[in-house]
Amino acid sequence: MSNVEKVTVLAGKGAQIPVRAGDEVTVVNVSGTQVVDFWCLPKSSPQQYLSLEHCREVLNKIYFTPGDVLVSDRYEPVFDYVADTTGGLHDSLIAPCNPEMYRRFGRPDGHPSCAGNFWAGVKEAGLAIPFVPSPWNLFMRAAVKPDGSIEYSRPPYLPDGRVTLRMLVDATIIVSACPDDCYPTNGGDGSPRDVVIEITR
Numbered sequence: 001m002s003n004v005e006k007v008t009v010l011a012g013k014g015a016q017i018p019v020r021a022g023d024e025v026t027v028v029n030v031s032g033t034q035v036v037d038f039w040c041l042p043k044s045s046p047q048q049y050l051s052l053e054h055c056r057e058v059l060n061k062i063y064f065t066p067g068d069v070l071v072s073d074r075y076e077p078v079f080d081y082v083a084d085t086t087g088g089l090h091d092s093l094i095a096p097c098n099p100e101m102y103r104r105f106g107r108p109d110g111h112p113s114c115a116g117n118f119w120a121g122v123k124e125a126g127l128a129i130p131f132v133p134s135p136w137n138l139f140m141r142a143a144v145k146p147d148g149s150i151e152y153s154r155p156p157y158l159p160d161g162r163v164t165l166r167m168l169v170d171a172t173i174i175v176s177a178c179p180d181d182c183y184p185t186n187g188g189d190g191s192p193r194d195v196v197i198e199i200t201r
């Protein structure tokens, strides 16, 4: 009998979740409009991370699709991207929102950020990584046009969209229900929403 653990990540907040090889991780976009910054840090070595740069290299694309195996910065297979009910096209290019970005947009100091949620997760999990890797920006649309420019847009996704991954290593997952209220990518109304992570062990 498998056991499903549900973790609700509150709007604008983050969470760190330890997972084991064989676990299935489903990120549920309850509202359909919420971007989820997603990191995965394998336990096999202290500063290894899911690397979007290496994934784009080995998979020859910027939008990953079910059936792909995503890798770490050391080319270690991290998880199978097994299913996606949303239609995909999740951004793999853009940096996580961060205090300096909010400062550039004139937001007051102390604005929550995905980078801040990453650091909180690292601290809570007792990890040693000294930098913020590029996140996989689930449910975020930043389309690259033929001329190379990027077009940010409101997520076109329906409520309850699900991205499911099967872990190939023991790891710590860190997620952030993005608090971005500067770009249209996060629903367009400046209000982050809760998301749910389901872990099937």
Ligand SMILES: [Zn+2]
Pocket: 037, 096, 097, 113, 114, 115, 176, 178, 179, 180
């Ligand atoms: Zn963010």
